[in-house]
Amino acid sequence: MDFLTLPERTSGNRTYGLTSVIDFGTPIGELKNILSDYGYLIDIAKIGIGSAYVTRNIEEKIELYKQYQIKPYCGGTLFEKCFYQNKIPEYLTYLRNLGIEWIEISNGTLDIPLQERLQLIRQIKQDFHVIxxxxxxxxxxxxPISEWKEEINLLFHAGCAYVITEGRDSGTSGIYDKSGSINSNLIQELLKDLDSKKIIFEAPTPMQQMYFINEVGTNVNLGNVKLQDVLVLETQRYGLRSETFYLEEDGCKLL
Known part of the structure; x- marks a missing residue:
């Protein structure tokens, strides 16, 4: 019975308002239980770091996510390892064999020149959705903020479906400082000139998630969300937690 006036939330096969979880080796039995209850709240699942490569039942896990219309992909560290060892063709074959349609192109560990990443994106965007x-x-x-903006614009122009702002699973790098505090000046500048519907902000902690919900809106794209936190996050998105209690009635500055 719906009797509260709540922010309007995107639903179904969302293109924004995304919740992207991170899976660091959740056992299949546990994952089945989580998705049975909360699968409808999840849009994307990152198989964290390079864990997919050493997960024996990875095929079963990928299929399980897809049963719930969740888009699975492998963490950028696995891409970077393959890049470092000149194994990108083998990596693409590996993803195709798993039925994975999304790929992350990152340079969080390796300093991969931007032009090389852009060229690779142009080459594979016909076969994969690129993040x-x-x-x-x-x-x-x-x-510098100017470099963040320039790089994001070039990545979109090359054919990326989404761009992730680095935050790690700990929320202590990239758009955050060592203590986990948000670089609010950077975020404000990114929001001025870029399409926030196509940016996924890594926000592993509830405090960070609530910042983006209040700043961007109910339907902000959030990544590196822990599987056990998806219901709490959805509660926050609907203004049903003290820190997001006074969300605008339309619920989203993106709309």
């Missing part, structure tokens, strides 16, 4: 990541996992590396 690119911007920002470094190195907490001591500062990237």
């Amino acid at each position: 690119a990541e911007v920002g470094s996992k190195d907490t001591n590396k500062e990237i």
Whole structure:
């Protein structure tokens, strides 16, 4: 029975308002239980770091996600490992064999020149939906705001479906400082000139998630969400938590 006035939430096969979870080796039995209850709240599942490569039942896990219309893909670290060892053709074959249609192109660990990443995106965008990541996992590396904007624009122009802003699973790098505090100046500048519907902000903690919900709106794209936190996140999106209680009635500055 619906009797509350709540922010309007995107639904179905969403193109924005995405919840992207991170899976660091969730056992199949546990995953089945989680998805049975909360699969409808999840849009994308990142098989974290390079864990897909050493998961024996990875085929079963991929199929399980797809049963719930969740888009699975492998973390950028696996891509970077393949790039480092000159195994990108083998990696693409590996993804095709698994039935994975999404790929992350990142440079969080390796300093892969932007032009090389752009060229690769142009080559594979016909076969895969590309998600690119911007920002470094190195907490001591500062990237000027102008470079963030320029790189994101070039990645979109090359054919990326979405761009992720680096935050790590710990929320302590990229758009955050070592303590987990958000670089709000950077976020404000990105929101001024870029289409936030196509940016996935990595926000692993409830505090970080609530910042983006209040700043961008109910239907902000959030990544690196823990599987056990998806219901709490949806509650936050609907203004049913104190910190998001006073969301605008339309629920989303994106609309």
